[in-house]
Amino acid sequence: MTLMTETVAPATKPVPRPRPRKTEIVSASALALHLDCSRAYIDKLEAEGVIQRQGDGFPLDQSRVAYPRYLRRERRQSPRSEADAGHVRVKTEMLQLRLMEKKRELVRRIDVDALVDDIAGVTLTALSSMPSRCAPRGDLAIRRSIERVVFEVRTEIARVGQEMADKCGESPLDERYG
Structure with a gap:
């Protein structure tokens, strides 16, 4: 005896189609x-x-x-977003400059100016004392000759310094400190 089984698909509901939404x-x-x-x-x-x-x-x-x-x-x-972006750029640049300064890759100009002034002061003082140190005691002719050379060197140093300042657009010292 052979039994036949019948399979019946379960009843399914039809898939609802999406209805066009009514615009509220x-x-x-x-x-x-x-x-x-x-x-x-x-x-x-x-x-x-x-x-x-x-x-x-x-x-x-x-x-x-x-x-x-x-x-x-x-x-x-x-425009505020542009201003904010500009502010961020400037702030970033400032932080980069501070970092470079801390790493000693960048130095402040005022510090360099002070160093150059100190070196120039020592040099000019040493030059001014040369005639009395180099000329034999009592030999005024040699001493005056050395003084003339020192004066020429100091004048040349001043002239070169003035040319460099003019080229860089620096104001004269009397305008800065006077």
């Missing part, structure tokens, strides 16, 4: 409440063409999509 139209006040802004701001958005009235209200879904796009576009165009 809301009033300006309801849209303002939904977007968390004022009624006057909704009027401004409508005047700028960000959102569009349909009939007696605004399509909620379209407005919900258009508003964040508008905000993103405004943020990219905002």
